[in-house]
Amino acid sequence: xxxxxxxxxxxLWSIVGFAGAxxxxxxxxxxGATTNLTDATxxxxxxxxxxxxxxxxxxxxxxxxxxxxxxxREEFHSFVRPAVLTAFLGYLAVVFGLLFxxxxxxxxxxxMIYWNPHSPLFEVGWCVMLYTTVLLLEFSPVPLEExxxxxxxxxxxxxxxxxxxxxxxxxxxxHQSSLGSLFLIMPFKLHPLWYSHILPLLFFxxxxxxxxxxxxxxxLVSHWLFRRKPETNLVxxxxxxxxxxxxxxxxxxxxxxxxxxxxxxxxxxxWESYLxxxxxxxxxVIPIILFSIKKVRTSTAGQWVGSxxxxxxxxxxxxxxxxxxxxxxxxxxxxxxxxxxxxxxxxVSAACLAFLFxxxxxxxxxxxxxxxxxxxxxxxxxxxxxxxxxxxxxxAARTKYTLVLLLSxxxxxxxxxxxxxxxKGVEIVxxxxxxxxxxxxxxxxxxxxxxxxxxTQHIDSLGQKQSCDKCHHMNMPMDxxxxxxxxxxxxxxxxxxxxxxxxxxxxxxxxxCTQCHPKGKERQAETAKKCDDCHLDxxxxxxxxxxxxxxxxxxxxxxHELCVSCHKKKAEExxxxxxxxxCTTCHQSAPPKYLKAEISKHLSGPYFNHVxxxxxxxxxxxxxxxxxx
Numbered sequence: 001x002x003x004x005x006x007x008x009x010x011x012l013w014s015i016v017g018f019a020g021a022x023x024x025x026x027x028x029x030x031x032g033a034t035t036n037l038t039d040a041t042x043x044x045x046x047x048x049x050x051x052x053x054x055x056x057x058x059x060x061x062x063x064x065x066x067x068x069x070x071x072x073r074e075e076f077h078s079f080v081r082p083a084v085l086t087a088f089l090g091y092l093a094v095v096f097g098l099l100f101x102x103x104x105x106x107x108x109x110x111x112m113i114y115w116n117p118h119s120p121l122f123e124v125g126w127c128v129m130l131y132t133t134v135l136l137l138e139f140s141p142v143p144l145e146e147x148x149x150x151x152x153x154x155x156x157x158x159x160x161x162x163x164x165x166x167x168x169x170x171x172x173x174x175h176q177s178s179l180g181s182l183f184l185i186m187p188f189k190l191h192p193l194w195y196s197h198i199l200p201l202l203f204f205x206x207x208x209x210x211x212x213x214x215x216x217x218x219x220l221v222s223h224w225l226f227r228r229k230p231e232t233n234l235v236x237x238x239x240x241x242x243x244x245x246x247x248x249x250x251x252x253x254x255x256x257x258x259x260x261x262x263x264x265x266x267x268x269x270x271w272e273s274y275l276x277x278x279x280x281x282x283x284x285v286i287p288i289i290l291f292s293i294k295k296v297r298t299s300t301a302g303q304w305v306g307s308x309x310x311x312x313x314x315x316x317x318x319x320x321x322x323x324x325x326x327x328x329x330x331x332x333x334x335x336x337x338x339x340x341x342x343x344x345x346x347x348v349s350a351a352c353l354a355f356l357f358x359x360x361x362x363x364x365x366x367x368x369x370x371x372x373x374x375x376x377x378x379x380x381x382x383x384x385x386x387x388x389x390x391x392x393x394x395x396a397a398r399t400k401y402t403l404v405l406l407l408s409x410x411x412x413x414x415x416x417x418x419x420x421x422x423x424k425g426v427e428i429v430x431x432x433x434x435x436x437x438x439x440x441x442x443x444x445x446x447x448x449x450x451x452x453x454x455x456t457q458h459i460d461s462l463g464q465k466q467s468c469d470k471c472h473h474m475n476m477p478m479d480x481x482x483x484x485x486x487x488x489x490x491x492x493x494x495x496x497x498x499x500x501x502x503x504x505x506x507x508x509x510x511x512x513c514t515q516c517h518p519k520g521k522e523r524q525a526e527t528a529k530k531c532d533d534c535h536l537d538x539x540x541x542x543x544x545x546x547x548x549x550x551x552x553x554x555x556x557x558x559x560h561e562l563c564v565s566c567h568k569k570k571a572e573e574x575x576x577x578x579x580x581x582x583c584t585t586c587h588q589s590a591p592p593k594y595l596k597a598e599i600s601k602h603l604s605g606p607y608f609n610h611v612x613x614x615x616x617x618x619x620x621x622x623x624x625x626x627x628x629x
Contacts (some may be wrong), residue, residue, distance in 0.1 A: 006397075009356065010404055012349040017405040021412025022339045025421065026100055033420040034339040035540060040332035041323065045340050047323030050097025050347060053315040055091055055128075055179060056203075056210050060218070061087025062172035063211030065165045076234060081142060081364045082222065083215050087172075088135035089351040091128060097347045118582075127175035134168040152271045176207040183321060191325040192262045194278045199321075202253060206283075206314055209245040212238045213287075213310035220304055222359065226369040236298045239291040239306060246310070250284045272325055279320060338534025339416070359457050429491035429553045433483055442499020444555045445491050451586045469540035471562060477535055488555040498531070498550035522594050525550050 026034040064083040064096075067073050099105040111125045136156060144154040157164075180203030183190055184495050196202060216235045223230045257263055266273050287306045296302035327334060358364055390396035431444040434453070443450030459467060472481040489495045502508035503516075519521040532538050552558070567580035574580075 004227070005356065007227060007403060009353065011354050011358075013401045013404045014408040015342075015345050015349040016353065017408030018412040019342050019349070020405075021409050022342045022416065023100065023346065025413075025416055026339070026343065026589065027105075029421055031101075031103060034337065034343075036334060036337045036340070038332055038334070040330040041327065041334040043323040043326075044093045044101075044334060045319070045323075045336040045344055046097055046101040048319035048324065049315065049344050050101070051094050052179060052318035052322040054094040054097060055175065055309070056207050056314055056318055057214055058087040058090030058094070059207040059211030060214040061090075061175060061211075062169045062176075063208055064215055065138075065167050069162060069165045070169070076239075078231065078366065079215050079219065079234065081139075082218060082359075084135060084139050085142075085355060085358055085364060086186050086214070086218055088132070088139050089354050091135060093351045094128065095132065096350075097344065100343055100347075120178060120185075123178050124175065124182065127171050127178060131168060131171040131175060134164055134171060138164050138168060142364065143358075146362060173204065173223040177201065177204040179203055186326070189326045189329045190321065191272050191328070192260070193257065193265055193272060194321050194325050196256050196260070198252070198256055202249070202256075205245065205249045206317065207244055207250065209249055210310060210314040212242045212245065213307045217307040217311050218243075218301060220300070220307065222355075225356075226359070228369065230300050230303075232298065232300055232303065235303045235307075239303060241287055242306075242310065243291045246288050247286050250280070250288070253280075253284075272328070275320065275325070279313060279316050282309050283317055284310075287313075342412070428493055431485040431489055431491055433485050442559070444485065444559075449495075470566070472540065474539055475537065477538070484555065484558060487552040488558045489552075489553060491556055492554050493552055496550065497552040497554040498525075500550075 006393060022034060035046075037045065060083040064076060064079050068076050068080050099108065102108060111122060112129075116122045138161070141154045141157050141161075144150045144157075177200035180199035180201075183195065183199055184197070187195055216238045219235060221232055222228075257266070264277060287310045290302060290306045290309075291297045293302075296306070323334070344347060356373050359369060362368075390399050424601055429445045432446050434440045434442045434444075436453075436455070438454075438456040440453045440455045442453050458471075459465065462470060471484075474487065475482045476486055487495060487497045499508075503511050504513065513523065516528045523528045553561070563586060564581050567585060571580045
């Protein structure tokens with residue numbers, strides 16, 4: 001009996017059960033109940049490991065298909081099916097892992113309908129979706145060959161295998177590099193040792209190296225589990241190719257750091273410098289040295305050590321880029337909660353179980369491995385009263401794995417802190433008045449991240465004082481041009497604009513119910529008098545916006561609907577067709593207080609040459625600071 005596979009499955013099922021309890025808690029009570037993520041650190045282990053590293057680990061699929069189908073290296077035929085299966089399961093794991101991280105995971109389908117081609121995430125999302133579909137079509141002939149019922153479908157898929165391979169290579173190449181494009185818009189947050197204008201190129205090269213070593217690592221692990229003779233000769237060829245790819249990656253990376261003037265940051269004694277040196281040693285330098293020695297490269301132990309270092313080193317790189325090295329810039333502290341780690345391990349364990357299932361049930365290898373649960377057996381003989389027969393090997397296996405799954409599931413629920421199992425709903429954030437004069441700084445919650453609004457300029461361009469009604473569409477009694485914050489009193493929650501209790505209170509409006517609600521009808525907002533029936537000057541004259549209910553939408557929603565709708569209309573009137581509805585039209589300047597804080601923080605720091613603040617020339621600010629001193 002192969003105890004390695006059996007024990008491995010028991011461990012994996014226990015992790016899946018434990019993670020299942022945490023996953024249910026996450027979807028019932030939200031991110032706050034299960035993570036240590038904050039607004040300053042919205043990306044944690046679920047992005048760095050589940051998504052960033054998960055995509056990279058699936059690179060073996062496009063690498064081995066390119067080697068076999070494009071470069072015609074027939075000796076690697078035995079690696080093709082396991083690598084495509086690993087890539088397919090890897091991308092499925094990425095999709096499921098992403099669902100846990102998204103605040104509204106049920107809206108993930110929106111990218112298929114609501115296109116935003118300006119966003120790198122749009123390209124990333126479509127590449128994941130399309131490449132996962134291509135991998136499914138590539139792998140489908142394998143399980144379909146087990147039955148003749150779907151022989152026709154299999155023949156069609158086999159006929160289009162080469163176009164599918166080409167499409168898969170193209171999509172995976174785009175996706176591996178486009179993940180690096182995500183971080184091109186983060187020159188301030190990402191540490192300079194990891195930030196680069198050629199991040200897409202670095203991500204692609206490292207993905208090729210990781211793909212080679214992931215194929216080797218998967219082969220070594222699976223052959224060890226099923227007690228098969230390792231494919232040392234083929235792994236040795238992959239290791240030899242990895243030396244060249246890793247060398248190219250190392251040279252390009254070091255040249256980029258040197259040309260960017262960041263060389264000194266590697267030795268400044270900061271924790272990021274030590275982190276970078278450790279990453280490069282594990283992922284690149286030591287594996288290059290090991291695989292350059294033929295004796296090490298051709299030994300099973302050397303292949304284990306070298307491939308493991310590249311795999312875990314590149315995972316380390318993706319985690320560093322995906323959030324770890326942003327902590328100093330954000331000023332936040334983040335340590336993943338045990339529940340975050342559990343869900344990540346659960347997603348990986350589920351993928352591993354699916355891989356083992358496919359290995360045992362389909363012809364992933366030339367010969368199926370002997371299922372440890374199906375070995376020849378004799379009728380049970382009970383020598384001791386304490387022994388129990390659980391049935392035939394398949395039935396006994398299902399019983400054991402189910403028991404472990406349920407026990408770990410229950411244990412997971414038992415360990416979840418009771419004070420976190422609650423849903424606080426949308427946080428109530430009161431809105432404050434905008435600051436400024438001719439130019440207003442609209443920052444409703446005063447978090448110093450807002451929008452500079454050229455108030456006077458808008459008045460002049462929209463028709464002088466007669467244009468005020470276009471924005472100030474409703475006034476408080478005895479007021480003119482009432483501020484938005486008076487009615488839209490909460491950032492993310494709707495507001496009772498009517499204030500029923502005040503109108504009915506003796507110390508407020510002291511209005512009898514019958515003055516608003518007709519007799520004989522149910523007292524509801526729909527049957528009550530309209531506001532302008534009593535408040536004749538409530539709405540500005542000739543204002544197109546009418547008050548049809550007593551609820552004001554959230555402040556953020558009101559701002560966006562008012563500004564964006566007007567900008568869209570204005571863009572249609574302009575001859576040059578500028579898209580004024582883009583986010584960057586308004587969200588392009590940081591508030592003065594924030595600018596001063598960031599300038600003083602970075603003028604003398606090691607990141608000075610890498611800080612980008614819209615509308616501010618930091619070099620001029622630094623020169624002015626020296627003059628003042």
